[in-house]
Amino acid sequence: MLDIHSTFNNSMKLKRKESPVVGDVGDLLLDMFDGAAGEAFQRAAATFCSRQQIALESLRERRRKDSRLNAFLTEAELNPLCRRLQLKDIIPTGMLRLTKYPLLFANLAKYTVDNENELTKVKRALDRSKEILNYVNQAVKEAEDQHRLAEIQKRLDRTPFEKVDNPLVNEYRNLDLTRHKLIYEGNLQLRIATTRQKLIELYVLLLEDIIVLLQKQDDSKYVLKFYNMNSTTGERAPSLSPIIKLSHGIVRSNAVDRSALYLVNTSQHSAQIYDLVASSASERKT
Numbered sequence: 163m164l165d166i167h168s169t170f171n172n173s174m175k176l177k178r179k180e181s182p183v184v185g186d187v188g189d190l191l192l193d194m195f196d197g198a199a200g201e202a203f204q205r206a207a208a209t210f211c212s213r214q215q216i217a218l219e220s221l222r223e224r225r226r227k228d229s230r231l232n233a234f235l236t237e238a239e240l241n242p243l244c245r246r247l248q249l250k251d252i253i254p255t256g257m258l259r260l261t262k263y264p265l266l267f268a269n270l271a272k273y274t275v276d277n278e279n280e281l282t283k284v285k286r287a288l289d290r291s292k293e294i295l296n297y298v299n300q301a302v303k304e305a306e307d308q309h310r311l312a313e314i315q316k317r318l319d320r321t322p323f324e325k326v327d328n329p330l331v332n333e334y335r336n337l338d339l340t341r342h343k344l345i346y347e348g349n350l351q352l353r354i355a356t357t358r359q360k361l362i363e364l365y366v367l368l369l370e371d372i373i374v375l376l377q378k379q380d381d382s383k384y385v386l387k388f389y390n391m392n393s394t395t396g397e398r399a400p401s402l403s404p405i406i407k408l409s410h411g412i413v414r415s416n417a418v419d420r421s422a423l424y425l426v427n428t429s430q431h432s433a434q435i436y437d438l439v440a441s442s443a444s445e446r447k448t
Contacts, residue, residue, distance in 0.1 A: 163210045163256055166203050170194050188283025191267070195290040204294045208301035211257045215302070216309050218250055260298055263291040307344035314367070314384050315339045318376075322387035323404060329431050334405055337386070342369040348445075352402070353422070353437040354391055361439065362389060373411060373425070375404040375436075402434055403427065421446050 173190050193199060225232040239248050267288035274281045315338065324335055346368040352375070354360040365384060367374040376384040388401035410429045416422040420443040425436040440446035 163206050166194070166206060167259075186277065186280045186283075187270070188280045188287065191287035192283055192290075195263075195287045195294065200290050200294070204297050207256070207260060207294060207298050211260070211298050212301040212305040213309075214253060214257060215306060218253060221250060221253075257298070257302075260291075260295050264288060264295060267291055304343075308340065310347070311339040311342065311344055311367075314376075317383050319379070319383045319385045322385060326388050326401070328388070328401075328403070330403055330405060330429075337374075337405075339367070339369075339374075342371070344369060346448075348448075349441070351439040352389060353439050354389075355437070364438075371408055373406040373408065375402075375406075402436060403429070406436075 170190075173193065177184055177187065177190055194203060225235065235249055238244070244252065267284060271281060271284045271288055274284050318337075318339070320335075320337065324331055344367065348366055350364045350366050352362040352364050354362065363377065365376045365378050367376065374386070375389070376386060379385050386404050388404060390401050406425065406427045407429065410427055412426040412428060414424040414426060416424060416437070419439065421441070422437065422439045423446055425438055427434040427436070440448075
């Protein structure tokens with residue numbers, strides 16, 4: 163990122179030397195944002211920014227625990243080159259710059275009205291700046307999602323799951339969440355129709371190929387387990403699996419409860435229906 167922006171800065175300085183009043187800048191912008199150079203900039207920006215928030219959280223924790231590191235950084239931050247900014251404020255400047263490029267180029271395009279060729283180039287730079295920003299935002303989301311899965315994996319207790327005699331246990335005995343892609347996570351309740359209605363708090367992970375139903379325990383563990391279902395007649399019903407393959411899952415609305423939905427597991431091992439309740443109707447739609 164430093165090399166790319168240094169080159170861009172030098173190009174602007176050379177342009178300024180050619181004439182005190184700078185006219186066309188379209189070619190200069192395209193040299194950085196379009197073509198092979200633009201692709202290289204996009205990759206560099208994604209690499210630089212993707213784990214930034216994770217790093218900032220780690221830095222804050224390290225400074226809190228390590229007094230020597232904190233003292234060293236505090237002294238370094240007094241350097242005039244830091245412009246009275248702390249390291250936590252300096253690190254995000256690269257991402258902040260990416261968000262400002264589209265605004266800058268949009269204003270350039272607004273005032274480039276007499277030169278059609280130049281306007282075309284500026285608009286192309288504007289489009290590319292938006293594409294690069296979107297690409298980086300997606301890279302940030304994916305990195306943070308993977309970090310989140312890694313955190314859950316560290317605290318995952320599979321013991322109750324592995325004790326059950328079920329074909330699914332053999333398939334997912336060594337479940338590694340970090341090998342999956344997180345689509346959505348959130349809280350739901352599993353409603354069990356016993357003689358006295360029972361609600362089980364769940365923490366649900368929607369991954370690219372499976373749904374995982376976990377239970378939080380003491381805010382320190384995520385427990386993977388089967389959920390026992392007893393019918394209203396007192397008969398023993400098959401346990402609900404905590405893992406549902408998306409290829410076997412069908413979602414149906416609940417006509418009686420707008421904040422609830424039915425998840426039908428059509429697995430050949432045992433067809434099952436999950437009565438899931440969200441905190442609100444809008445949350446259910448999400």
